[in-house]
């Protein structure tokens with residue numbers, strides 16, 4: 001194959017280059033241990049994808065356990081090292097919402113991390129995995145009384161309170177039990193970050209958190225955040241541990257984290273002084289980015305940790321306060337790249353598409369776009385539909401010397417927006433029965449999966465030391481019909 005001769009399709013987005021070699025796995029997107037065999041097949045820990053398909057079927061989430069563990073450890077070690085002299089290290093809470101099952105929860109604990117949950121169901125997984133309450137946090141903007149009681153039953157290390165309303169409810173429930181709830185307050189610092197940029201605004205128009213803007217409550221001059229601090233210190237059933245914020249997702253640059261840390265530390269210092277309290281903890285949330293496509297360039301955990309440590313150290317010195325114990329909540333950056341989704345190709349079709357504007361002025365020019373349908377779709381990866389997320393894909397079951405062809409990988413659902421990979425160059429000879437692998441599907445794919453069109457949700461296989469085992473089995477047709485009460489009950 002000579003891709004020099006192959007021109008980029010005018011239909012392709014600007015960022016998408018024609019790969020030099022379609023058979024090569026592009027490093028930042030794949031888990032350690034994913035390679036090409038001599039025969040040209042994608043393997044993980046030496047296991048060919050055809051063997052995985054044979055044993056477990058498709059679609060299938062294929063996760064590297066060792067890669068998960070090493071990414072978890074990398075975060076813990078990097079942040080511990082960077083913050084050692086500031087606050088004796090960092091508590092890393094893996095954000096379970098990104099992907100959670102009992103096996104993963106147990107790896108998290110074994111690697112020395114804690115677990116961030118945001119529902120009673122996630123707490124149930126944590127309990128089944130044997131995670132101790134003090135190593136758990138509970139999030140959520142609308143926790144039920146049952147969830148708050150469950151958190152207290154399990155003696156959770158922290159309940160992250162999201163609103164004044166919830167603070168009052170937690171205080172009442174804890175008081176009625178004769179207990180004290182350990183609470184962090186989730187603040188909205190007005191910093192929103194995504195990929196390379198962040199924006200700072202005074203006011204927040206979102207469902208999460210307590211605003212730090214001074215006119216955010218009826219009380220003139222008092223922010224919702226301050227009102228919550230004042231209220232929390234007045235409840236004997238609340239132990240106020242500290243403050244929390246989460247500024248966005250898929251963030252590559254540390255600047256947004258730095259600005260948020262400065263804002264929260266300034267507020268923490270002011271509250272300590274004004275209310276004669278000590279707030280020993282500060283959680284800076286998650287949001288660290290990963291590579292979904294060849295042009296994504298996430299920074300190593302150590303680099304972000306160092307950048308954040310510099311800011312926390314200097315801000316605490318300027319404010320003249322003892323640094324609080326820092327915690328973070330990475331999800332995607334730990335699990336995202338550990339996993340690829342394996343699909344089987346079915347129907348193929350090519351359409352002619354009008355040329356983009358500039359070209360079409362020269363006449364009625366059209367270009368081909370090939371649709372490659374796979375046996376899953378928006379039910380196992382909702383992110384392209386939800387967020388316009390970009391992914392990549394590779395022909396996984398064999399090598400090909402065919403020319404690259406601009407392709408759109410689509411699912412089998414009854415939605416025209418059912419797109420798995422919007423734009424990718426695949427070999428022109430991709431055919432029904434081939435296997436495709438889509439990298440970077442560890443976070444917010446299985447977690448967001450659905451049974452739309454009565455498709456069974458795929459299983460998750462973990463690979464370690466050359467062996468693959470199911471950590472979540474795929475659904476069967478029986479599972480799909482299990483909760484249907486049947487015609488007898490109509």
Ligand SMILES: Cc1ncc(COP(=O)(O)O)c(C=O)c1O
Pocket residue numbers: 095097098116139246248249250285286287288329330331332333443
């Ligand atoms: C409060 C909170 N913490 C942590 C996370 C994890 O974010 P990420 O997976 O991008 O690291 C989220 C994600 O939405 C969140 O809302």
